[in-house]
Amino acid sequence: MNLTRMAAAVLVVLATGSPARAEPPVSDFRLENGLEVVVIEDHRAPVVTHMVWYRVGAADEPWGRSGIAHFVEHLMFKSTDGLADGEFSLIIAANGGTDNAFTSYDYTAYHQRIAADRLDLVMRMEADRMVNLRLTEEAVETERAVILEERNQRTDNSPQSLFAEQMRAALYQNHPYGLPVIGWRHEMERLSLADAQAFYERYYAPDNAILVVSGDVTPDEVQALAETHYGPLPPSGRPPEARPQEPPPRAPRRLEMRDARVSQPVISRDYLVPSYDSANPRESAALDLLGDLIGRGITARLARALEVEQEIAIDTGAYYTVGWRDPGEFTIWGVPAAGRSLAEVEAAIDAVIAEFIAEGPGSAELDRAKRLARAALIYAQDDQASLARRYGAALASGRSVADVRAWPEVIDAVTAEEVRAVAETYLVPERSVTGWLMGSGEED
Amino acid sequence: MAARRRRATRLALLALLALMLFGTAPARAVEIAEVTSPAGQVFWMVEEPAIPIVALEISFAGGARLDPEGRAGLARMVMGLLDEGAGEHDAVAFATRRDELAARFSFDAGRDAVRVSAQMLVETLGPSVDLLATALAAPRFDPAAVERVRGQLLSQIAEDRNDPGAVAGRAWSARAFPGHPYGTPVEGTLESVAAITGADLASQHRRLLTRANARIAVVGAIGPDEAGRLVDTLLAGLDAGAPLEPPPAGEAPPPGIEVIPLDVPQSAAVFGHAGIARADPDFIPAYLMNYVLGGAGLTSRLMQEVRNKRGLAYGAHAFLVTYQGASLYLGNVRTENARIAESLEVIRAEWARMAAEGATAEELETAKRYLTGAFPLNIDSNAKIANYLVFMQEEDLGIDYMDRRKELIEAVTLEDVRRVAARLLDAQALSIVVVGQPEGL
Numbered sequence: 001m002n003l004t005r006m007a008a009a010v011l012v013v014l015a016t017g018s019p020a021r022a023e024p025p026v027s028d029f030r031l032e033n034g035l036e037v038v039v040i041e042d043h044r045a046p047v048v049t050h051m052v053w054y055r056v057g058a059a060d061e062p063w064g065r066s067g068i069a070h071f072v073e074h075l076m077f078k079s080t081d082g083l084a085d086g087e088f089s090l091i092i093a094a095n096g097g098t099d100n101a102f103t104s105y106d107y108t109a110y111h112q113r114i115a116a117d118r119l120d121l122v123m124r125m126e127a128d129r130m131v132n133l134r135l136t137e138e139a140v141e142t143e144r145a146v147i148l149e150e151r152n153q154r155t156d157n158s159p160q161s162l163f164a165e166q167m168r169a170a171l172y173q174n175h176p177y178g179l180p181v182i183g184w185r186h187e188m189e190r191l192s193l194a195d196a197q198a199f200y201e202r203y204y205a206p207d208n209a210i211l212v213v214s215g216d217v218t219p220d221e222v223q224a225l226a227e228t229h230y231g232p233l234p235p236s237g238r239p240p241e242a243r244p245q246e247p248p249p250r251a252p253r254r255l256e257m258r259d260a261r262v263s264q265p266v267i268s269r270d271y272l273v274p275s276y277d278s279a280n281p282r283e284s285a286a287l288d289l290l291g292d293l294i295g296r297g298i299t300a301r302l303a304r305a306l307e308v309e310q311e312i313a314i315d316t317g318a319y320y321t322v323g324w325r326d327p328g329e330f331t332i333w334g335v336p337a338a339g340r341s342l343a344e345v346e347a348a349i350d351a352v353i354a355e356f357i358a359e360g361p362g363s364a365e366l367d368r369a370k371r372l373a374r375a376a377l378i379y380a381q382d383d384q385a386s387l388a389r390r391y392g393a394a395l396a397s398g399r400s401v402a403d404v405r406a407w408p409e410v411i412d413a414v415t416a417e418e419v420r421a422v423a424e425t426y427l428v429p430e431r432s433v434t435g436w437l438m439g440s441g442e443e444d
Numbered sequence: 445m446a447a448r449r450r451r452a453t454r455l456a457l458l459a460l461l462a463l464m465l466f467g468t469a470p471a472r473a474v475e476i477a478e479v480t481s482p483a484g485q486v487f488w489m490v491e492e493p494a495i496p497i498v499a500l501e502i503s504f505a506g507g508a509r510l511d512p513e514g515r516a517g518l519a520r521m522v523m524g525l526l527d528e529g530a531g532e533h534d535a536v537a538f539a540t541r542r543d544e545l546a547a548r549f550s551f552d553a554g555r556d557a558v559r560v561s562a563q564m565l566v567e568t569l570g571p572s573v574d575l576l577a578t579a580l581a582a583p584r585f586d587p588a589a590v591e592r593v594r595g596q597l598l599s600q601i602a603e604d605r606n607d608p609g610a611v612a613g614r615a616w617s618a619r620a621f622p623g624h625p626y627g628t629p630v631e632g633t634l635e636s637v638a639a640i641t642g643a644d645l646a647s648q649h650r651r652l653l654t655r656a657n658a659r660i661a662v663v664g665a666i667g668p669d670e671a672g673r674l675v676d677t678l679l680a681g682l683d684a685g686a687p688l689e690p691p692p693a694g695e696a697p698p699p700g701i702e703v704i705p706l707d708v709p710q711s712a713a714v715f716g717h718a719g720i721a722r723a724d725p726d727f728i729p730a731y732l733m734n735y736v737l738g739g740a741g742l743t744s745r746l747m748q749e750v751r752n753k754r755g756l757a758y759g760a761h762a763f764l765v766t767y768q769g770a771s772l773y774l775g776n777v778r779t780e781n782a783r784i785a786e787s788l789e790v791i792r793a794e795w796a797r798m799a800a801e802g803a804t805a806e807e808l809e810t811a812k813r814y815l816t817g818a819f820p821l822n823i824d825s826n827a828k829i830a831n832y833l834v835f836m837q838e839e840d841l842g843i844d845y846m847d848r849r850k851e852l853i854e855a856v857t858l859e860d861v862r863r864v865a866a867r868l869l870d871a872q873a874l875s876i877v878v879v880g881q882p883e884g885l
Contacts, residue, residue, distance in 0.1 A: 077742065093810055098818055098821060146755045152709050263606065314595035368544055371543070375565060378497060383824075
């Protein structure tokens with residue numbers, strides 16, 4: 001047991017009792033072609049989770065081609081040199097496994113869960129489609145219709161999703177985080193085989209990928225299989241480009257969206273805030289705790305003030321996402337109680353923020369938030385797939401295994417003053433977009 | 445692309461090999477014990493010492509089907525209020541205490557049962573169980589908490605009126621079960637939830653949570669003696685109760701298409717007809733047939749025909765539903781208004797083709813490999829095992845079901861699938877609700 005591990009183990013012991021491990025055994029190494037590999041051991045059941053994460057997502061798309069990263073993700077299930085259209089998933093299923101994929105701003109990930117003795121098969125197929133995808137016009141045509149239906153289902157049929165799209169477009173004035181991951185419809189309709197081919201060839205390579213395997217395996221087994229299947233693939237030698245960054249925010253922005261389908265108005269506020277920075281991880285940890293303290297559950301500041309004491313809202317919340325590669329967002333929302341206005345709820349939210357900035361958190365509430373964060377790590381060990389996701393997402397957005405392991409200590413070290421200070425620095429009007437979503441007939 | 449490795453021959457060979465590699469993983473050895481607590485409560489448990497946590501799952505038979513006339517949504521509201529103040533704690537104090545203990549509780553209501561799930565740390569197990577026992581036995585239903593939760597429930601019901609998928613699901617149930625408890629939504633209506641009183645909540649709470657109707661599972665770093673004491677603590681404050689009468693049997697849903705206009709670009713459809721009871725000897729063949737026709741994932745016939753070949757939808761699925769008083773075979777699909785009619789036509793054709801021909805040998809083999817091989821993936825955490833143990837009790841599958849399940853699936857023949865497909869599937873009998881602005885329907 002190394003020192004980091006031991007320190008972490010001490011931290012999770014909440015009161016007294018048996019020492020629990022904060023993290024399962026995690027190993028990481030890199031193949032010569034640049035593929036990064038993380039192995040998380042969990043020997044309770046003879047199954048594995050196999051994931052390949054590409055360090056490319058919707059924020060890396062060529063201008064005017066929004067949705068291409070997600071489109072390529074869909075097309076990866078089409079034919080390769082050796083596999084027919086749809087055969088990848090069929091073979092996984094015929095071997096008793098499940099598979100899927102997802103796309104975000106910073107990464108695109110492909111994953112399978114299967115019996116541990118099928119890891120060889122899965123790696124062979126995943127390595128194949130890393131370089132041997134064979135796109136056809138027919139596949140592109142049909143799958144474009146599928147992603148348009150996906151956009152219909154997720155976004156166009158939901159005023160809440162359309163509103164979130166508008167909020168993000170207003171928050172980011174220069175960074176591609178302002179584009180929807182699924183893409184703008186008018187651009188999706190024009191995505192071509194050439195667009196998909198170019199994106200695939202540019203970004204799908206071992207030196208732009210992270211392999212995460214969790215489950216009933218040893219690091220040696222994974223290394224040997226990875227050398228066999230991923231080892232021979234040529235690196236691209238080209239890491240993803242730096243993206244356009246945000247200028248200093250200077251003016252608060254407001255938007256109102258009306259949609260006849262909305263019956264429950266909602267106010268949402270996004271602030272532009274830093275993401276995890278390995279040079280200053282405590283700031284990110286303080287923002288994370290700030291989200292919990294003001295917006296997580298009924299004990300949090302917003303719920304206590306707006307839902308319990310003033311009874312002007314029926315739902316409130318706030319959260320911060322640690323893991324974006326570039327500066328991201330801190331989000332707050334409130335849902336007015338019947339007969340209460342959005343203006344009233346917004347004013348109450350502002351009062352809660354002002355009070356928090358003036359006083360900072362109490363020691364009992366801060367301790368409770370830290371305790372929950374530590375317990376979440378113990379509970380997370382019960383879920384092999386989510387452990388794999390945690391490490392994959394972190395590495396794909398620029399953090400290291402050491403960063404992930406040190407996180408509990410960083411959280412634990414944050415002081416009340418640090419949490420208060422990040423609120424004062426970042427929850428300021430000029431960093432924000434405030435949006436009201438309303439039905440078509442409402443006054444406010 | 446020239447610089448890229450081409451491995452076509454090897455991969456073609458691999459594909460062939462892969463389809464022949466038909467062994468499946470040994471399932472996790474789950475040793476289920478039936479234990480009787482000191483107070484006489486029977487429950488199932490699995491000792492799993494690897495992680496210092498305990499998962500608990502309780503299902504109380506009854507659920508939303510016991511909602512009184514005009515009070516649809518009552519079971520859901522009772523469950524939503526259990527942790528909103530109990531015993532000496534008001535809502536905020538209860539949540540504060542739960543967070544101090546780092547315990548996780550959740551409560552939900554379904555058509556035939558209400559569920560309690562908890563995940564607790566071993567080191568705070570005693571006080572966590574005491575706190576949960578308070579929520580089960582002595583919820584306060586404080587007027588302020590009742591109004592806050594009512595507001596949340598009403599807001600969700602109101603929003604759902606503009607969600608085509610939610611509207612279609614509700615309308616399908618109403619169409620299939622007129623005058624039956626299953627015809628009303630579990631979450632209730634704006635009128636019924638508004639009408640619920642504090643007295644309704646208090647009396648239905650005593651009726652829903654009784655010892656006689658509890659099915660319990662405990663999984664984690666805990667032995668049988670301690671688990672027995674835990675179960676007794678949790679149930680001590682509940683009424684003994686008595687086993688429930690089964691609900692009345694439902695009628696077959698009326699065939700045909702009902703269109704509900706909603707101004708959205710994509711129509712949502714729910715379709716289905718009578719299904720097959722879990723106790724029916726043909727249930728397992730039907731389960732395999734459904735995997736081939738409409739099962740989860742990307743490989744089913746519906747997904748191939750609707751999504752992969754025609755790009756008509758992001759997803760198209762079908763599933764067997766077994767309520768206490770009704771068995772259904774249901775499915776859903778969402779397609780842009782101009783093409784939803786085509787989606788339904790394709791689905792009807794696949795319905796008819798399966799009814800006439802059954803599955804191919806290859807499809808049946810894949811279904812068997814998937815449904816036996818993927819099973820260990822579904823029980824790979826304490827919480828999932830606890831959930832499955834309670835499901836086994838609800839469905840009366842027997843404590844050895846996990847051992848028998850694989851044999852039951854392996855024993856299904858092509859003839860079994862053909863027989864059950866012909867018996868179950870009837871494209872003409874499909875009862876369909878479409879919500880949106882569908883063209884050509």
